[in-house]
């Protein structure tokens with residue numbers, strides 16, 4: 448839990464603050480970092496945003512995006528900044544393993560640490576924790592955090608624009624992980640003059656020609672549908688990666704296309720990397736891909752969106768995935784959905 452009085456007291460005087468989010472940061476990780484950055488910037492703090500790995504260029508239209516440091520590319524400087532930090536915010540991640548190279552620095556740091564996150568099972572490494580798995584996004588929690596700090600009046604476009612991006616991306620445009628609470632918050636956000644149409648356009652219509660060609664390749668050449676299990680997957684080898692010069696973020700959302708097929712309840716994207724095979728899974732309804740990823744792929748995440756990785760040959764991972772789905776989960780994936788509208 449967060450002791451808001453303690454936190455308010457701490458933030459009363461200028462602090463050296465570092466904001467971090469998970470590796471391979473998505474719209475929610477970047478959005479929550481920028482929203483918190485703009486909120487804290489209203490006081491006289493010295494704030495640095497540090498992401499463990501490359502940030503998606505598709506979000507470079509966001510204000511102060513260029514101030515975000517990528518640890519991989521700024522190791523010496525970022526290390527110094529983290530060592531000198533008096534406060535560290537951990538956004539959109541629940542475990543130090545999610546921040547790769549900076550995890551040991553955070554662990555060693557004596558800074559006052561605050562976690563704001565919506566993943567299940569937060570690890571115990573922070574002094575203050577705002578964790579709510581019923582929240583759509585960390586961005587939603589940043590809104591609630593600012594409200595609880597008694598600063599709702601300070602919510603302006605600089606804070607709300609990036610916040611809205613994270614809410615949009617983590618809910619897939621309000622298709623999942625929503626709640627009446629979220630829609631009340633969104634109503635408040637829109638009343639402040641946030642341009643829904645423009646942000647949706649910037650967020651959802653952002654394919655480059657190359658990433659669009661990659662999507663076409665995935666859908667025409669690399670997809671396999673296991674119709675009897677209501678499951679589909681796309682598998683990409685190292686040579687696909689080379690051919691399309693795939694970078695982090697280019698595959699964002701590709702896996703969701705499988706769920707556009709009627710009756711599909713489970714989808715996976717399997718990608719062969721240099722020494723590891725990654726899997727990213729999505730599901731609909733009650734089927735928990737978090738369970739699948741936790742049990743078989745050293746991973747986790749949310750019920751309907753999870754990921755993991757294995758140090759095994761690419762072909763073996765594909766076979767393992769198919770075996771698990773058809774042997775262990777077929778029944779769960781094909782049972783009639785009796786929930787009426």
Ligand SMILES: [Mn+2]
Pocket residue numbers: 475476539565583584585617
């Ligand atoms: Mn998130």
